[in-house]
Amino acid sequence: MSSNPSDEAGPDSGAYVLHALSDAEIARFEAVLAGSEEARSEVTGLADTAVELGLSVEPVAPPAALRARILDGVATTPQLEPVAVPVASAGPEPTSGPWRPAGPVEQRVHRRWASRPVSAVIAVAAAAALIFGGGIAVNAVIQGQQASATASQIGRIQAAADSRRATVAVSTGGTATLIWSASLKRSAIMVHGIDALPGGKTYELWYLDTSGATPAGTFDASGSTQGIVLTGDLKPGDTVGVTIEPTGGSASPTTAPIAIVPTA
């Protein structure tokens, strides 16, 4: 039970897991850990023991206002090294089916979407990190080339000198954050917590100006957060809208917008 000075871990393991060492001592001890399986094993057991001490403290309910601040905070905080996880609930994007291209824009949309593999869902984490990251570069681990392309497009918009963003509530539930760059004439939308639509319906994006609405792509809810780059050019003063349309999208909106984000 007593420690032996010749033990590989040395005497610092207890103080280490109790966070009682100085920075210099931590650095020294971690160098020891790096080279000693025995020391690592001891530290693991002692760290778990320290957790037992933590669990023995009486829980205290924090104030509700703190919860609100923290949940607001994560909306603008980037995540480090997001990794792909299985997204069991996300079905594949339609690769065929009742798509009715109605114009050049929608044909572009069709090609883009039709070729989008299920792995695009994985872009969600990376794109979410980028868009919520306030311009901070994120070391994203992204799987899937399309997903990577989506994330990097969002990243370019995010990184533009004139990049801006705005978050609005979606009237049917959830939030939408638009990021855009006037100089790139591009925008992307991050939706969070939106409902999955019943069969035969899809979400459609629009660039709206005084002359009307231009289709800017469709998407279906997949996962809790997803990022979509709008097709077509963003013009100065445009407003971005989201509607629910029949599957395949419409040439012009057939329902009232559930989210509206002015860029002017």
Place this chain on the structure above:
Amino acid sequence: MLALVPRDLEGVDGSAALSSNEELLQRVATGDRSAFAELYDGTAPRVFGLVKRLLRDHAQSEEVTQEIFLEIWQTAARYDPNKGGAMAWMLTMTHRRAVDRVRASQASRDRDVRIGIRDHAAAFDSVVENVEVLIESERVKAAMMRLTELQRQAVQLAYFGGYSHREVSAMLSVPIGTVKTRLRDGMIRLRDELGVGS
């Protein structure tokens, strides 16, 4: 000690809740904010309780709790369920963050061993003399009572007081090397008494 119903972690968290924390944390790693909210609701009282135990000050405890949860959000992808439970990962982070704040705050200057011996004495009393108050779990309390007095005092001051080994050394009037040894021996004894990892 007498007729208290044990409120060990098993009773509070339950295996089902523990496994869902791991799952939630992995969803948080993908940017899932609703999973984060659920994780927060299930774990915040433990995190906040431990932070308050160390910092005592309510406003600072809120600030540090906020920092901790933002760190959880940021680094969730680094959590490896093969290396331990989510609560363990979070409470380890919690303790480190709270201790960081203790050291960085004005209070830590007040606690400087050269000028704050009287404060130390008061803190010592509040930390060491109140095992009954300090430790809710009968199981952990019983394990603590198996340590030597010096081991127990050193571990309590370091863990629940957030004191560095230098401060513990001054407070207990024993050499630093002795404190380190007592901290290690004490934790090894606790580990064995609690059956951690076995």
